[in-house]
Amino acid sequence: MKNKISILVVDDEAPQRITLSGHLKNIGYLVYEAESADKAINIINSNIIDIVLSDYQMPDKTGLELFKTIKKINPEIYFILFTAYGTVETAVEIMKEGAFDFITKPINLDELEIILKRIVERKTLISENEKLRNILDEKYNLPNLIAFSKKMQEIVNLAGRVAQSKATILIRGESGSGKEVLAKAIHFTSQRKDQPFIAVNCAALNENLLESEMFGHEKGAFTGADRQKLGRFELADKGTLFLDEVGDLPLQTQVKLLRVLQEGQFERVGGTQTIHTDVRIISATNKNIEELINEGKFREDLYYRLNVITIHIPPLRERKEDILPLIDYFLKKYIQETNRSKVEFSKEAIDLLLKYNYPGNVRELENIIHHSLVLSRGELITTEDLPSNVKQMQKEKVDFIDDENMSFTERVENFEKKLIFDALKEAGGNQSKAARKLGISERNLRYRLEKWGLKK
Ligand SMILES: Nc1ncnc2c1ncn2[C@@H]1O[C@H](COP(=O)(O)OP(=O)(O)OP(=O)(O)O)[C@@H](O)[C@H]1O
Ligand SMILES: [Mg+2]
CATH class of the missing domain: 3.40.50.300 (P-loop containing nucleotide triphosphate hydrolases)
Structure with a gap:
């Protein structure tokens, strides 16, 4: 046995308390004694107690009052009440409060032992379940590893x-x-x-x-x-x-x-x-x-x-199904760290995050989430809160789609945009350089950029 089960016997009548404690010690329990409810509470506060056996009538408090206090300190303590013969109401009341059991005086030791055995069995079962749960967690939930794809x-x-x-x-x-x-x-x-x-x-x-x-x-x-x-x-x-x-x-x-x-x-x-x-x-x-x-x-x-x-x-861009679960995971992590309440990404922001190609992989995604959360105000993280390289990504991708179902004018305009953006990219964003490359005037270039609302 790893640890002895510990029992606290609470009774103001010394002979009864001492006899019972002695018996429990003999059969292998670790036993504490208290002659009043207040003493019992002190002991519970400074020791690990599994089970409390308590008399009902005591000078400072009733057994019921004691039980209510104990529940607040440690709801996992099993409580068993001694009741005098014929006081059924008390027993009923304390059972309703959630006590484990009651036993009528004079105490029959065999009867008590059966009750205690039930508690021990239950405790073992609970700890076995916990062990099993931990093993399952480890098996199916590799620690902090999101693997959805x-x-x-x-x-x-x-x-x-x-x-x-x-x-x-x-x-x-x-x-x-x-x-x-x-x-x-x-x-x-x-x-x-x-x-x-x-x-x-x-x-x-x-x-x-x-x-x-x-x-x-x-x-x-x-x-x-x-x-x-x-x-x-x-x-x-x-x-x-x-x-x-x-x-x-x-x-x-x-x-x-x-x-x-x-x-x-x-x-x-x-x-x-x-x-x-x-x-x-x-x-x-x-x-x-x-x-x-x-x-x-x-x-x-x-x-x-x-x-x-x-x-x-x-790389993350080859398993984009992991992006959403990772966003969820990192968002929770940083919300907790920053003590914020519920925060979410807007739909547009999520769309951008799904499109982006993450040259820095999961680490970059994690940084992006952290960055946007810090910048955001209120409960919604919008595209505005995303780092600029993610925002730009959108424009390049979305604006240059060529699709045979589009009108001729639209397709031509898209092609125009593509030429101008490629030139701008190559020129490192320098407009006069880009205009020269394209063989058009700078004014012409600016006019087109403004028309598309893409001045920067
Ligand atoms: N599948 C994942 N689930 C949860 N977090 C992840 C996952 N993959 C990476 N991360 C997080 O991304 C960050 C980078 O991961 P890690 O340090 O393991 O990358 P690495 O491949 O070792 O990078 P480097 O080559 O730069 O050392 C870490 O903060 C890590 O917690
Ligand atoms: Mg590493």
Whole structure:
């Protein structure tokens, strides 16, 4: 048994209280005693109490009053009332208030034990249910990972299947596409989830610092090493080590990493003691590793070791079904952070967000949501609150649709717009430059822009 069930016996009559407590202690409960309702409340406030057994008639309060106070302090406490023979009304009243049970005096210990057993069974059932719910949550709801699109669903399935093994995983994908979130999700669904998840950014440090960061160093290993330091490989023992931007790993460090992968052992920088480690390695990169191999910048043997399983996260623009669920998720997150009440995007704003192509992927979408929420006033986020690159996107896309069902004039006008916008884009927005390119006067260009209401 993990924890003893704790029972508080409340009775102003000492002999009765002491006999009952003694019996309950003997059969394995953790027992507290109080000779008044007020004392009982003090005990409840400073101890974890599962069950209260209380007399009805006490000098300072009735058992019913005590129960009402207890419910306010901790509604999960089970309350059992002792009633004198023939006071059925009291019993009925307290049961209506939600007490667990009552028992008539003189107390029959067998009867009491049956009631207590029912409570214990119920408590176990509740905690089993909670455990089960947590397991289900973890299984079907990878932590903080929105995966609505079919492509992401497939990734989550694959991740779930490989999570339990120790196979190395290489996660590829553009910047901001969610490589690190996925790595964490894999860790937290694996058996290693109670052990550390440690990340190293292979691009952030120079070769020497990176090596001591990964493998640790001994005191005096180099100038400035004034004490021994444990590396990430040691810290991640039994857990998961996430090698972020692994494509940027210096060649010298690649050799050392290869050895850890092959033999599960290494030495700290400046040390001779061989250290054994059991880590699951997940790495990530947005670089083209095959190209790095051809250029001699990445060891092919290391690549095969890191890459037992490859997961490729597609850019957000190739899985637009994820946009809406992500908007919803980030909106909730930032509404909570900024203490705002209900806020929504207008329909037009949503349309724009769905059209945009997100070169910065999910990270960019997250920033956009945060940005617009901060700018917005009131309950509606409008297109005005969106960053300018998202707003512009709209005009380019919508204005240049060519469709055979449109009138001749409309199609010509659209083509005109396209020519002018392309010229403006190329000229970096400089109107006289664009006019020159098109071979028309600046005035002519401005006239057209004004006609379409697109001066800027
Ligand atoms: N599927 C997703 N569900 C929820 N949030 C996501 C998802 N994908 C990405 N994010 C969020 O987007 C941001 C960027 O994700 P992450 O850091 O994992 O990207 P990355 O691929 O590692 O980017 P980089 O290559 O720039 O390091 C994070 O704030 C992350 O929480
Ligand atoms: Mg990252």
